[in-house]
Amino acid sequence: MLQNLSKVVAQDKNFLNIINGRSVPALSQETITVLCPSDGSAFATIPQSKAADVDLAVRAAREAFESGPWSRTPAFERGRLLTRLSRLIEQHADELGALESRDTGKPVRQGKADVVAAMRYYEFYGGACDKIHGDTIPFLDGYTALTLREPHGVVAGIIPWNYPMQIMARVVGAALAMGNTLVVKPAEDASLSTIRIGELAVEAGFPDGVLNVVTGYGRDAGAALSSHPGIDYVTFTGSPATGTFIQQAAAANNRGVTMELGGKSPQIVFADADVEKALPVLVNAIIQNGGQTCSAGSRILVERAIYDDVATALAERFDRLVAGPHDADLDLGPMINPAQKRRVENYVALAAEAGIEVIGRGSIDVGAPATGFYVAPVLFGAVDRAAVIAQEEIFGPVLSLFPFDSEQDAIQLANSTEYGLVAGVWTRDGARQHRVAKRVRAGQVYVNAYGAGGGIELPFGGFKKSGHGREKGFEALYDMSATKTIVFRHD
Ligand code: NAP
Ligand code: MG
Numbered sequence: 488m489l490q491n492l493s494k495v496v497a498q499d500k501n502f503l504n505i506i507n508g509r510s511v512p513a514l515s516q517e518t519i520t521v522l523c524p525s526d527g528s529a530f531a532t533i534p535q536s537k538a539a540d541v542d543l544a545v546r547a548a549r550e551a552f553e554s555g556p557w558s559r560t561p562a563f564e565r566g567r568l569l570t571r572l573s574r575l576i577e578q579h580a581d582e583l584g585a586l587e588s589r590d591t592g593k594p595v596r597q598g599k600a601d602v603v604a605a606m607r608y609y610e611f612y613g614g615a616c617d618k619i620h621g622d623t624i625p626f627l628d629g630y631t632a633l634t635l636r637e638p639h640g641v642v643a644g645i646i647p648w649n650y651p652m653q654i655m656a657r658v659v660g661a662a663l664a665m666g667n668t669l670v671v672k673p674a675e676d677a678s679l680s681t682i683r684i685g686e687l688a689v690e691a692g693f694p695d696g697v698l699n700v701v702t703g704y705g706r707d708a709g710a711a712l713s714s715h716p717g718i719d720y721v722t723f724t725g726s727p728a729t730g731t732f733i734q735q736a737a738a739a740n741n742r743g744v745t746m747e748l749g750g751k752s753p754q755i756v757f758a759d760a761d762v763e764k765a766l767p768v769l770v771n772a773i774i775q776n777g778g779q780t781c782s783a784g785s786r787i788l789v790e791r792a793i794y795d796d797v798a799t800a801l802a803e804r805f806d807r808l809v810a811g812p813h814d815a816d817l818d819l820g821p822m823i824n825p826a827q828k829r830r831v832e833n834y835v836a837l838a839a840e841a842g843i844e845v846i847g848r849g850s851i852d853v854g855a856p857a858t859g860f861y862v863a864p865v866l867f868g869a870v871d872r873a874a875v876i877a878q879e880e881i882f883g884p885v886l887s888l889f890p891f892d893s894e895q896d897a898i899q900l901a902n903s904t905e906y907g908l909v910a911g912v913w914t915r916d917g918a919r920q921h922r923v924a925k926r927v928r929a930g931q932v933y934v935n936a937y938g939a940g941g942g943i944e945l946p947f948g949g950f951k952k953s954g955h956g957r958e959k960g961f962e963a964l965y966d967m968s969a970t971k972t973i974v975f976r977h978d
Contacts, residue, residue: 499530502678504540504702505685507547508695513703514539519675524592524821525812527858533678536703538711541670544699545717548641548668551696557668560694562617569613569663571691572684576606579687583680587652588813590679592820592860593776595813605656605684607943612660612964619665619964621971629978636968638666639743640719643712645705645733647725648677648823649779649882654724655681657943659698661963667720670699672712674725676823678702705729716740720967723747724781727952745956745966747948749781749880750908753901754937755891755923756797758790760913761935766797769886770804772911772937774864777810777819778884779827782909782947784937785881787888788897794890798846798868801888805847805866810884811855818849819884821860828860831883835865838876838885844868849884878904894919898926907950911937930957 501518503510512518513534521531534540551557560568576583580602588598621634644658651673662669673681678700685700701708709729713721714736721737723730724747737744754769756762772784789797811817822828839845847866855861864884870877876887891897901910910929914920924932930948931938938945946962948954956966 501532502534502682502702504534504536504544505682505689505698505700506540506544507699508689510686513537514543519703521590521679522824523589524823524860525589525814526856527860530589531679533675533682533702536701536708538707540701540703541708541711541715544670544701545641545712545715547696548670548699549717551694552638552640552668555696556694557666557697560666562666565663565666566613566616568691568693569609569616569660572688572693573606573609573613575687575691576602576609576684579683580606583652583683586683587680588820591648591651591677591823592813594816594820596816597776598813601650601652604943605652608653608656608660611943612664615961615964616664619961619968626974629976631975631977633973635971635973636665636964637971638968640667641717642667642669642967643715643718643721644669644671645709645713645721645723645725646671646673646681648674649776649781651677652680652684655684657958657963658722661958661967662722663693663697665964665968667967668697670701670712670718672701672703672709675702675704709733710736713737714739718742720744722956722958722966725749730954745948745958746954747781747956747958748952748954749882750783750906750949750953751786751878751880751904752782752784752906752909752911752929753786753788753927754784754911755788755897755901755913755927756790756793757894757897757914757916757919758792759915761915762793762797762800764935765913766800766804768911768937769801770808773886774808774819774884777822777862778831779823779882782931782938783882784909784911785886786877787886788891788900789888790897791890791892794888798888801886802847802866802868805849805864805886808849808864808884809852810849810861810863811852812859815852815854817852819864822862822883823860825860827882828862831862831881831885834876834879834881834883835885838867838870838874841871841874843870843874843876846888872900872903880906894923898923901927905952908953909933909938
């Protein structure tokens with residue numbers, strides 16, 4: 488694989504950082520080789536940035552925030568720029584979708600769906616820019632008090648590899664809408680679409696330094712960014728362990744953070760549910776993106792009266808699932824990298840050792856290259872509530888079923904992990920829909936549906952270990968700004 492590198496890279500592309508409106512290599516000239524998870528082949532490089540590169544980007548963002556044209560750009564003009572970026576993404580949809588699929592291994596239809604979502608984020612926040620405003624507050628006689636929503640300043644966006652284009656868009660769209668500037672650090676396993684959209688932002692006419700992209704390893708570039716004293720606010724999506732590290736780094740500078748740290752999201756299926764309607768949604772919620780989704784529905788809680796029927800129907804569907812290369816567009820693609828493949832396989836082995844029964848298992852397509860990072864989907868039946876796979880986020884195509892006995896039992900089981908990101912409730916009973924939706928601890932609850940975190944307009948974020956702060960919708964605009972109160976005395 489590596490012996491072909493020079494040839495492959497020559498055919499493909501060496502991607503560059505974007506700092507102060509220009510495409511530049513790392514100061515050290517070092518690069519990281521980009522692999523396609525479908526066959527492990529090298530097809531591009533990205534800069535291996537270090538603290539000095541991050542520092543340049545933060546300085547450019549600071550300059551743009553404080554004294555560049557951006558600081559005087561009115562809200563409606565920021566909105567026009569975001570809308571222009573959305574249009575450019577639309578014009579480059581095929582290229583961006585193909586790039587995202589090749590870089591992450593996700594099936595091409597998912598790559599296309601991610602482009603559409605990214606477009607919609609920039610469009611939504613482009614339209615929202617000039618619709619966020621403060622209040623006037625009744626106050627003392629002889630005074631007028633009002634509030635303004637002000638940007639934090641320079642925002643650090645640390646982006647994971649699972650939905651890079653979408654997660655970049657929700658962070659960047661909201662931050663730019665409120666007038667911040669940014670330095671974005673994508674995951675080294677999936678940086679290409681972030682760089683490409685950074686290039687399109689320059690083309691759209693965002694002033695130099697407003698949106699900077701610096702690639703590199705988390706331990707170098709990511710750590711340098713989250714601890715940089717020139718950063719005013721940090722937003723992160725990824726694992727709880729890295730989230731803790733980033734919060735500690737930001738705490739050293741007393742800066743605010745938004746944390747989106749994944750989940751162990753339940754879907755509760757009551758005996759009166761429309762099971763036929765639920766089944767494809769239950770499967771998709773764990774299979775989409777190979778289960779590498781923060782809001783994956785990784786636990787299915789089924790009322791005991793229908794448990795066997797639902798387990799059998801899900802097992803039949805799991806047995807038919809096929810993993811394969813991104814361009815074969817099968818049910819799921821490979822895992823992002825060999826470490827993630829091993830991690831998922833280890834969880835499956837651990838569960839098998841604990842005696843948990845595999846009741847459904849998909850396959851890996853016979854044509855899938857042996858050098859790709861594939862995992863066959865696995866369905867575990869009647870999982871012990873205290874088992875490791877019942878509690879920990881696996882981030883792979885592994886689904887656990889649990890029988891429950893009553894509404895109260897279901898709620899208790901749904902809330903029995905450290906996470907609280909998304910939940911699904913399947914029942915025809917209207918009163919129960921409301922009761923359960925209110926008592927489940929999750930940032931989003933779907934009733935007779937499951938959004939897998941989708942919905943540009945819908946506020947999204949976690950309780951408990953799933954994180955804090957809210958992204959998406961108008962709520963993100965509040966996270967990406969702070970209230971300033973101004974009081975006038977005129978007696
Ligand atoms: P991760 O460490 O949380 O990575 C997420 C982002 O943080 C990447 O951009 C990463 O950069 C960066 N990063 C890593 N260490 C950092 C540090 N010390 N300071 C600042 N930034 C840092 O996730 P991972 O190791 O790739 O995946 C491990 C597990 O995390 C997965 O199995 C899954 O359970 C979970 N995860 C959750 C989500 C989610 O959407 N909630 C997304 C991804 C992963 P590099 O990748 O370049 O090192
Ligand atoms: Mg890659």
